[in-house]
Amino acid sequence: MSKRRGGLALVVALASMGCVLATTVAGPAGASTAGPGPDAHVRVGGRAPVLPFGAVVTGPSDGAATVTADLALKPRDQSALDAFVSAVSTPGSPQYHQYLKAGQFGPLFGPAASTIASARSWLASSGLQVGTTSPDGLLIPATGTVSQMERAFSVSVVDTRLRSGRVSRYVGSAPAVPSSLVASVQGVIGLSSVAQPEPQIVKGPPTAGTGTGSTSGGGASGTTAPAPHAATATPHVGPGSCPSANTVASRNGGYTANQLAATYGLSTLYGQGHDGSGVTIGIYELEPFNGTDIAAYQTCYGLAATPPTNVPVAGGASGGQSGEAALDIEDVAGLATGAAIRVYSGPQSGNGPVVTYDRMVSDDIAKVLTTSWGVCEPLMATSPGQQAAESAIFAEAAAQGQSMVAASGDSGSSDCYFPPSETDSTVTVDDPADQPNVTGVGGTSLLGSGPNETAWNDFYGAGGGGVSSDFAVPSWQYGPGVGSPAALTQCKAVGRSSCREVPDVAASSDPAHGYPIYFSGSWGIVGGTSAASPLVAAVTAVVDQGLGASAGFLNPTLYGAGTCATSPFNDVTAGNNALLASSAGRFSATTNYDLASGLGSADAARLETALATHPSCPVITSVLPTKGVTAGGGKVTILGANFSGATTVTFGGAGAAQFTANSATSITATVPPGPASGATVDVTVQGPAGVSRLVPADRYTYARPGYWLVASDGGIFTFGHTAFHGSTGAMHLNQPIVGMAATSDDRGYWLVASDGGIFTFGDASFYG
Secondary structure, X not given: OEXXXXXOOXXXXXXXXXXXXXXXXXXXXXXXXXXXXXXXXXXXXXXXXXXXXXXXXXXXXXXXXXXXXXXXXXXXXXXXXXXXHHHHHOOOOOOOOOOOOOOOHHHHHOOXXXXXXXXXXXXXXXXXXXXXXXXXXXXXXXXXXXXXXXXXXXXXXXXXXXXXXXXXXXXXOOOEEEOOOHHHEEXXXXXXXXXXXXXXXXXXXXXXXXOOOOOOOOOOOEEEOOOOOOOOOOOOOXXXXXXXXXXXXXXXXXOOHHHHXXXXXXXXXXXXXXXXXXXXXXXXXXXXXXXXXXXXXXXXXXXXXXXXXXXXXXXXXXXXXXXXXXXXXXXXXXXXXXXXXEEEEXXXXXXHHHHHHHHHHHHOOOOEEEEOEEEEHHHHHHOOOHHHHHHHHHHHHHHOOOEEXXXXXXXXXXXXXXXXXXXXXXXXXXXXXXOOOOEEEEEEEEEEOOOEEEEOEEOOEEOOOEEOOOOOOOOOOOOOOOOOHHHHHHHHHOOOOOOOEEOOEEXXXXXXXXXXXXXXXXXXXXXXXXXXXXXXXXXXHHHHHHHOOOOOOOHHHHHHHOOEOOOOEEOOOOOEOOOOHHHOOOOEOOOOOEXXXXXXXXXHHHHHHHHHHOOOOOEEEEEEOOXXXXXXXXXXXXXXXXXXXXXXXXXXXXXXXXXXXXXXXXXXXXXXXXXXXXXXXXXXXXXXXXXXXXXXXXXXXXXXXXXXXXXXXOOEEEEEOOOOOXXXXXXOXXXXXXXXXXXXXXXXXXXXXXXXXXXXXXXXXXXX
């Protein structure tokens, strides 16, 4: 990617609220200022805008065109907000689930009233028409011509043609604001329209049937719909049988709402009378939908044809339909059958995507929120401040107890790859699934009940996942599989020492085993993580009803539950999400958490139990030493987390061990006798919430007697069942080996070269 460099000198300004990258520029009237005094304007944002790969600047934008952009302000105290979100979202905290009520965020955490007043006054003095500040105080809309925007924010607005052919506005430098405001401003949202969210829906194969139904706006193809199935007299708790959906699913390898409900444990909760009643789900949309499609879907499943409430934002969504909105709404309606649905629809470009998020959070009516629209993370650099503005909105959602879930993308580990228009193979993730206060939902191929799932990766796409280049690993993201070698290697490759890992959970996404939806007069099969995110939202809503309260930000409890041997997740251990050969196999599904499927797919009934009891089990990261004699008696140190209150330490079939919990992260245990024949066992720790999950790092080997032979080049040959701690066979030694000594407890040994050099292996101590 190329960067446009301006000719202005960079000045680092230390503001009262932290360090801000600032560039001194000409004032609004064009007069130069000598430094960051009261009238100086300085550029905001932590990084300069970046033009996407393959984009071409075609010339200046039409100066007379009208633009509405939002000045995005920071929360007044980000550290205090972060601490509050952690407190209300972390089990065991005295403030756990003590959420803010609607309207409290602005006065407590939003920008100060004086900051808002100053910002509005400056915008008006710049010749812009200032709209109503958002209820949380985070966004101030301003309308003017492109020329007025250029003068107000000291920028140049140009048109650029992206590789996809779409023409968008681009601003080559960060906007400038008065120095008195710079510490309070995230950026200006809507000047650039390059980072446009795209729907994560993927069309399945042409449906096998008797005919082809019409579609509009590139919607899913499908069979011509039979007359909708008549509704039953009494609406179901859960979906009934829809003959049309059954036919399409059976002929095309798909799964109906009934089958998905049974697979993911919702049927159990339906049996308890829980269907999401009393819960409102907010659906984020940047395209219109047809209410008759939704009604036909509901009627066929025997559901009350209650239309969703459409909430237009900034004029509402316009243009064609891809089927994304129909999929999102029908997926939720068919699984959380009693929940109320509010569809927040806004413009796909400009400030529309961000103000739509802000509206659904500021309203604080829907306690479960889902989005299936995303932007690959590097594109967020085209609009400095937009990602930070989203972060503040999602922190507000968490503070209010809203559960936000987001599709992780359909291009596997290369999220910017959208052929044929975009062929960027960068290994990266999707926004907003990468955001720390969002639950990212990846994709699986559902091959049968149980469920039998692999990581989704085929002709149609692959589930998004990887590490964030922009966000550090949150404190709640820990447990077996998190921080794997693959994750750490990729994190280092993007220049970070700590990275947020994506996704958090996963669900059926493969269009080859897709979802029957009714769109533009036809039944068809679709998929993508677009389908997985509303499925998880529906599960959350049904669970919320059972809990009698909002689960709020899910991730801290999800990862805590994921540490237990009995967890609410169906572990996905096969496949990968390396859609492209250039991704070099990144990333594979493995036992426990992984970057292809997260914690796995959730079972709704078990998830309800986990969210009610919020378990957090012991986690083992190492057992040292890893080997010992079969007679036992040696000491081992077990390192990990959540050891407070540990009740039992077990060495596989060898039984329980005497132990001392040194701290929440360290245990010293005496190894019990093992089988005389030797064995490798898993060490487990029992805590108040349950037993630690099995991981490779918890293995301990009972070694039987044997011996070594050592060649002159350091190569070692083992006989019998003695423990083996490595070899120097691959090393080029200056001198031949002349002797060897082993520890009495079979934990290690030394090799001695003729020049006196000593090589140690295993856990042998070295005494000179």
